[in-house]
Amino acid sequence: MTGAELAVPRETLFEFLCRMGDNTLVLGHRLSEWCGHAPVLEEDIAIANTALDLIGQTQMWLGLAGTIEGKARDADALAMRRDVWDFRNILLVEQPNGDFGQTLMRQCLFDHWHLLLLQALEHSSDARIAEIAAKSVKEVTYHAERSSELVVSLGDGTEESRARMQAALTLLWPYVAEMFETDAHDTTLSEAGIAPTPESLRAPYMDAMTALLTAATLSPPDTRTGQTGGRSGKRHSEHLGHMLTTMQWLQRAYPDARW
Amino acid sequence: MSTPASSAMPTLDQVRDWLESVPDPEIPVISVMDLGIVRGLRWDDDLLEVSVTPTYSGCPATRVIAQDIEAALREKGVSKLRIRTQLSPPWTTDWLSDKGRARLEEYGIAPPSPSGGPKACPRCQSDDLERISQFGSTPCKAHWRCRTCLEPFDYFKCL
Numbered sequence: 496m497t498g499a500e501l502a503v504p505r506e507t508l509f510e511f512l513c514r515m516g517d518n519t520l521v522l523g524h525r526l527s528e529w530c531g532h533a534p535v536l537e538e539d540i541a542i543a544n545t546a547l548d549l550i551g552q553t554q555m556w557l558g559l560a561g562t563i564e565g566k567a568r569d570a571d572a573l574a575m576r577r578d579v580w581d582f583r584n585i586l587l588v589e590q591p592n593g594d595f596g597q598t599l600m601r602q603c604l605f606d607h608w609h610l611l612l613l614q615a616l617e618h619s620s621d622a623r624i625a626e627i628a629a630k631s632v633k634e635v636t637y638h639a640e641r642s643s644e645l646v647v648s649l650g651d652g653t654e655e656s657r658a659r660m661q662a663a664l665t666l667l668w669p670y671v672a673e674m675f676e677t678d679a680h681d682t683t684l685s686e687a688g689i690a691p692t693p694e695s696l697r698a699p700y701m702d703a704m705t706a707l708l709t710a711a712t713l714s715p716p717d718t719r720t721g722q723t724g725g726r727s728g729k730r731h732s733e734h735l736g737h738m739l740t741t742m743q744w745l746q747r748a749y750p751d752a753r754w
Numbered sequence: 755m756s757t758p759a760s761s762a763m764p765t766l767d768q769v770r771d772w773l774e775s776v777p778d779p780e781i782p783v784i785s786v787m788d789l790g791i792v793r794g795l796r797w798d799d800d801l802l803e804v805s806v807t808p809t810y811s812g813c814p815a816t817r818v819i820a821q822d823i824e825a826a827l828r829e830k831g832v833s834k835l836r837i838r839t840q841l842s843p844p845w846t847t848d849w850l851s852d853k854g855r856a857r858l859e860e861y862g863i864a865p866p867s868p869s870g871g872p873k874a875c876p877r878c879q880s881d882d883l884e885r886i887s888q889f890g891s892t893p894c895k896a897h898w899r900c901r902t903c904l905e906p907f908d909y910f911k912c913l
């Protein structure tokens with residue numbers, strides 16, 4: 496394990512772990528915003544449980560990030576005391592919930608990518624990363640099943656539900672591009688056998704999506720440019736800052752508060 | 755306390771036996787041993803190390819379970835102990851004991867089945883069932899209904 500830690504620069508590993516943990520943290524928080532507001536009780540419970548899985552995964556990813564960084568920051572400190580420019584999640588997950596269809600479409604687009612990524616990370620040369628991936632992949636398989644089923648039944652549903660799902664897809668599709676953006680950190684990680692390059696996930700992802708969206712009678716828009724800037728931290732959308740003011744408020748106002 | 759801290763160290767079999775009576779906080783009819791989350795017991799000199807694996811990574815019961823194990827062992831006179839979280843190999847429903855599965859069913863929770871759904875209604879044994887939700891009252895359960903007796907029930911989902 497020490498060997499894997501030395502295989503790449505500490506900053507690269509830290510960056511990678513923040514990208515993993517910030518995706519699950521931000522999406523987990525977004526989902527928790529539905530708690531008590533979902534259209535039916537069963538969906539409310541399903542969304543809350545999905546959020547819980549993602550927050551649990553966040554604790555593992557950011558916990559390891561803190562250990563690697565070695566500056567005595569634990570998962571809570573990383574989640575609650577970093578500013579918006581330090582977050583490394585993709586832009587898709589910070590987008591507001593919108594209606595229930597938009598939340599589900601965001602989830603479905605994320606779940607399939609998340610699943611492919613975790614399946615690859617199960618074989619990571621870093622045993623600590625492989626362990627977390629093996630734990631998470633089971634939960635995420637379940638998430639992907641659920642969101643796919645709902646996207647298909649609502650897409651291939653009533654005129655109203657189909658229109659809403661198509662609108663959600665048109666709105667969110669440009670954020671898919673960022674999932675496959677590959678930078679120098681990714682190349683280093685891939686060369687060390689720690690993580691796949693994001694680019695290598697594009698083809699299997701597009702295959703899965705094409706099949707799913709066809710079944711859902713939905714079509715992705717013909718977009719040439721993608722929205723990026725989240726995973727590099729260069730340019731988050733304004734939504735993340737608003738989300739963090741709510742999420743981090745208590746720890747900011749009362750540092751180290753416990754209950 | 756009258757418990758002698760200096761008493762001979764209990765055998766690991768004895769400890770395992772004690773843990774058989776520590777209930778899961780959310781499904782009290784099964785023990786933490788039945789659930790299959792206690793992965794290892796070992797003495798590190800005079801310190802007892804208990805390795806526990808989480809069921810679902812965000813399950814809020816995980817912390818309570820660690821506290822319950824610690825409290826139960828302290829009551830038995832184990833004064834030096836450490837609870838270690840072990841992620842690998844990840845927990846699956848295959849770790850549930852046969853006794854645990856039978857207790858779940860008696861309690862009204864359909865035990866996990868590799869087919870992806872419950873085999874029979876835990877109340878009337880009918881196999882005419884429908885899924886209401888992929889999730890239920892805790893991360894480990896889904897919500898089903900029996901079309902024969904019309905009762906809803908929890909299904910311990912297969913992971």
Ligand SMILES: [Zn+2]
Pocket residue numbers: 875876877878879880900901902903904905
């Ligand atoms: Zn029945």
